[in-house]
Amino acid sequence: MSVSRANRLQLLLVMAVLVLLHFYLRPRLGSARVSPDFLLIALVFFAMRAGPGAGALAGFTVGVVTDALTPAAFGAGALAHTLVGYLAAWGRAVFFADNLLVNAAFVAVALWVRDLVLLVASGTPQDRLLVELLLQSPLQALSTAVFAVLVLAAFRQWFAIRLDA
Amino acid sequence: MISASERSYTRRDTVLFLACLGLSVVALFSPASWGYGISDALRNSVLAPLVWLQARAEEGRTSRARLRAITVQRDSAAYLAQGIPSLLAENERLRQLLTLSHRISTPYVAAEVLHQAQATDGRTLLIDVGRRDLVSEFDPVVAPEGLIGMVLTAAERSSVVMTWAHPEFRVSAYTMGGNASGVVAPSLASLTGEGALEFRGVPYRDSVPVGTRVLSSGLGGVYPKGIPVGTVTGVVREQAGWERIYRLLPAANPGAVAHVLVLVSPPGASMERAFPSDSALLAMRLDSIARVRQADSVAAAKAAEKAAAEQAAAEKAAARKAAAEKAAAQKAAAQKAAAQKAAAEKAAAEKAAAERAAAEKAGRVSPATPAPPTPADSTP
Numbered sequence: 001m002s003v004s005r006a007n008r009l010q011l012l013l014v015m016a017v018l019v020l021l022h023f024y025l026r027p028r029l030g031s032a033r034v035s036p037d038f039l040l041i042a043l044v045f046f047a048m049r050a051g052p053g054a055g056a057l058a059g060f061t062v063g064v065v066t067d068a069l070t071p072a073a074f075g076a077g078a079l080a081h082t083l084v085g086y087l088a089a090w091g092r093a094v095f096f097a098d099n100l101l102v103n104a105a106f107v108a109v110a111l112w113v114r115d116l117v118l119l120v121a122s123g124t125p126q127d128r129l130l131v132e133l134l135l136q137s138p139l140q141a142l143s144t145a146v147f148a149v150l151v152l153a154a155f156r157q158w159f160a161i162r163l164d165a
Numbered sequence: 166m167i168s169a170s171e172r173s174y175t176r177r178d179t180v181l182f183l184a185c186l187g188l189s190v191v192a193l194f195s196p197a198s199w200g201y202g203i204s205d206a207l208r209n210s211v212l213a214p215l216v217w218l219q220a221r222a223e224e225g226r227t228s229r230a231r232l233r234a235i236t237v238q239r240d241s242a243a244y245l246a247q248g249i250p251s252l253l254a255e256n257e258r259l260r261q262l263l264t265l266s267h268r269i270s271t272p273y274v275a276a277e278v279l280h281q282a283q284a285t286d287g288r289t290l291l292i293d294v295g296r297r298d299l300v301s302e303f304d305p306v307v308a309p310e311g312l313i314g315m316v317l318t319a320a321e322r323s324s325v326v327m328t329w330a331h332p333e334f335r336v337s338a339y340t341m342g343g344n345a346s347g348v349v350a351p352s353l354a355s356l357t358g359e360g361a362l363e364f365r366g367v368p369y370r371d372s373v374p375v376g377t378r379v380l381s382s383g384l385g386g387v388y389p390k391g392i393p394v395g396t397v398t399g400v401v402r403e404q405a406g407w408e409r410i411y412r413l414l415p416a417a418n419p420g421a422v423a424h425v426l427v428l429v430s431p432p433g434a435s436m437e438r439a440f441p442s443d444s445a446l447l448a449m450r451l452d453s454i455a456r457v458r459q460a461d462s463v464a465a466a467k468a469a470e471k472a473a474a475e476q477a478a479a480e481k482a483a484a485r486k487a488a489a490e491k492a493a494a495q496k497a498a499a500q501k502a503a504a505q506k507a508a509a510e511k512a513a514a515e516k517a518a519a520e521r522a523a524a525e526k527a528g529r530v531s532p533a534t535p536a537p538p539t540p541a542d543s544t545p
Binding site for chain 1: 175177178179180181182185186188189190191192193194195197199200201203204207208212215216218219221222223225226279280281282283284285286288289291317318325331332420421
């Protein structure tokens with residue numbers, strides 16, 4: 001088995017674990033709006049290593065999944081996650097994010113941007129938008145970033161990044 | 166895998182991004198029914214295992230709390246069971262007093278809420294029951310605290326609920342006292358109204374005090390009557406002296422609810438009997454009053470008949486007694502008269518005997534004079 005294929009399988013395994021955690025662990029963690037968004041972690045990590053096109057496609061897929069489960073405004077999730085997937089790959093290319101905290105910050109910013117696009121695209125009233133973006137989203141971004149650090153620390157060999165933080 | 170930092174952007178990346186972006190925009194501006202259809206199809210196919218997994222996780226999370234609640238309910242039920250017969254009797258008596266007919270029990274399905282990480286979670290909820298459990302579109306969804314919303318789309322094993330936080334939510338409602346009615350909608354106006362409801366369309370003359378509970382009225386055919394919607398916390402605004410809009414504190418919080426009840430309606434069944442409208446209630450009351458009056462008149466007639474019979478029997482007994490007394494008196498009088506007659510005859514016989522003895526003594530007694538009869542001869 002080549003190194004590239006092994007890395008790809010390892011990455012897919014981590015993605016699968018994150019998906020399972022999203023649907024099996026997250027409901028047990030309490031408030032849904034504050035508990036980590038494992039799907040977003042998987043999307044950001046995948047996009048940062050797979051490139052903009054694949055990242056956008058993965059984001060669109062994750063968005064359609066979330067829209068199917070929360071069809072308040074179908075398409076808003078797909079739009080938000082597509083942008084996040086594309087921007088995550090672009091940001092990785094620009095910032096050379098091999099630092100642990102930079103990766104965590106990527107995840108946190110990605111979640112906040114995702115919520116911003118999602119709320120705007122779904123026609124959320126301004127007051128609700130402010131509450132979500134200033135209170136709920138930062139809390140969820142923080143918890144998601146913390147868990148992203150744990151994932152990176154646990155699988156740093158598989159992700160092949162330099163964790164010099 | 167090639168690191169993103171080491172690769173250059175290709176035309177393929179741009180095309181993929183634009184295609185995904187275009188599809189997302191098309192999905193966003195497509196009719197809502199398309200979105201719901203795609204969502205249902207996805208949840209029934211590729212997402213079914215994930216939804217099942219999340220439902221099991223929700224069950225696991227809430228099982229401990231439910232066990233505790235069930236234990237408390239069991240203890241309470243055991244305590245209350247001691248007074249159930251008297252409570253049932255009292256309930257029945259009160260129903261009769263209020264002339265209410267027995268309501269049928271509304272069928273419902275208990276469901277777990279599968280909260281999502283999306284910021285829009287709360288406007289719509291995903292629940293783990295669907296058409297397989299007889300859930301269908303427009304079925305009301307309630308929590309123990311009050312109204313949550315209604316079923317928007319129902320798939321085979323899951324459903325999407327439109328909560329009161331959804332911009333399109335409306336429910337016809339009235340105050341608990343019945344002095345005001347209107348339409349409840351989510352508050353979208355001000356920062357202070359965040360997470361609140363508005364009670365709209367209340368006539369200006371109908372003042373609703375703070376703290377008044379607002380219930381669903383049953384009008385509209387979706388939500389049954391009597392489900393708590395919220396509590397009045399103040400006036401939002403007044404419209405040119407003809408309408409007041411009140412702010413409501415919602416009775417139930419969709420973002421925090423873990424279990425809900427879906428009031429399902431079996432095919433062909435009507436909820437009208439379970440939650441009758443005002444006119445139907447009035448008709449039932451009038452019918453009950455008429456029946457009670459009829460029953461009262463029949464009972465009064467029976468009582469009068471019984472009293473008359475008792476009176477007749479008493480009169481008959483009195484007449485029989487009087488006749489017996491009269492007969493006894495007549496008999497006593499006859500006996501007395503006979504005794505007097507016998508005494509008189511005895512006295513006459515004694516007198517005659519005395520006279521005869523005196524005549525014999527004087528020598529003037531005629532031998533042909535017969536002797537008077539003795540009292541023993543005249544006794545019957």
